[in-house]
Amino acid sequence: MRITAFNGSPRGKGSNTGVMVSEFLAGAAAAGAEAEQVFLSERKIAHCMGCFKCWTATPGKCVINDDMKDLLQKVMSSDLIILATPLYIDDVTGIMKDFMDRLIPLMDPHFESDNSGEWRHAKRFSSYPDIAVISNCGMPGRQHFQVLKLHFRRMARNFHSKVTAEIYLDCGELLKNQVLILKPVIAKYRKSLRKAGEELAKDGIISAKTAVKLEKPLISAAMYIKEANKYWDRELS
Numbered sequence: 297m298r299i300t301a302f303n304g305s306p307r308g309k310g311s312n313t314g315v316m317v318s319e320f321l322a323g324a325a326a327a328g329a330e331a332e333q334v335f336l337s338e339r340k341i342a343h344c345m346g347c348f349k350c351w352t353a354t355p356g357k358c359v360i361n362d363d364m365k366d367l368l369q370k371v372m373s374s375d376l377i378i379l380a381t382p383l384y385i386d387d388v389t390g391i392m393k394d395f396m397d398r399l400i401p402l403m404d405p406h407f408e409s410d411n412s413g414e415w416r417h418a419k420r421f422s423s424y425p426d427i428a429v430i431s432n433c434g435m436p437g438r439q440h441f442q443v444l445k446l447h448f449r450r451m452a453r454n455f456h457s458k459v460t461a462e463i464y465l466d467c468g469e470l471l472k473n474q475v476l477i478l479k480p481v482i483a484k485y486r487k488s489l490r491k492a493g494e495e496l497a498k499d500g501i502i503s504a505k506t507a508v509k510l511e512k513p514l515i516s517a518a519m520y521i522k523e524a525n526k527y528w529d530r531e532l533s
Contacts, residue, residue, distance in 0.1 A: 382433065
């Protein structure tokens, strides 16, 4: 299995998102998968211009000369792509949205109805990679991912694909925290990420047991908010 993770964090390699993806891919690689993490912040990706040239003048190819040509090839050569992003205003980052918008050349412009009677563009290729989602946010509470979850499900439908795995972490800023009392908790969570990657590479799904571990809060919301507000008070002073 070939897995390519597209990391949409502006922080790139130093991001909490990067920590999550690296652990997940380590588990997938241990299970025999060919795994790669692409940092979109290091790539030149312009905004989609909505010119439709990728459908008319140069079918399947964007007229913008930037790194998306290579990234589109990576998408289509993968069995599974991971769309990884921190939560920005309840949704993906601007970098990730530009990347997603520029996937349009992979579609055929003609309209067709899906199994539920909704309209979408037709396939340009016979098959498309499955999609996994990895995201974290700086606030406590998994309800913050409601918009993001719907966004990726709709995106997968439009691209004739499916979301096979989702990993959402609230209080994501704790991932690189060096407080001694939190180290065992973070280490255990990282181990669960590696297990999830291993399971997805071997079985195509994350087991219910591992999913439960990944959904367990790292610390209580009250404790997190208390310490986070102390941090911001120090920064502001």
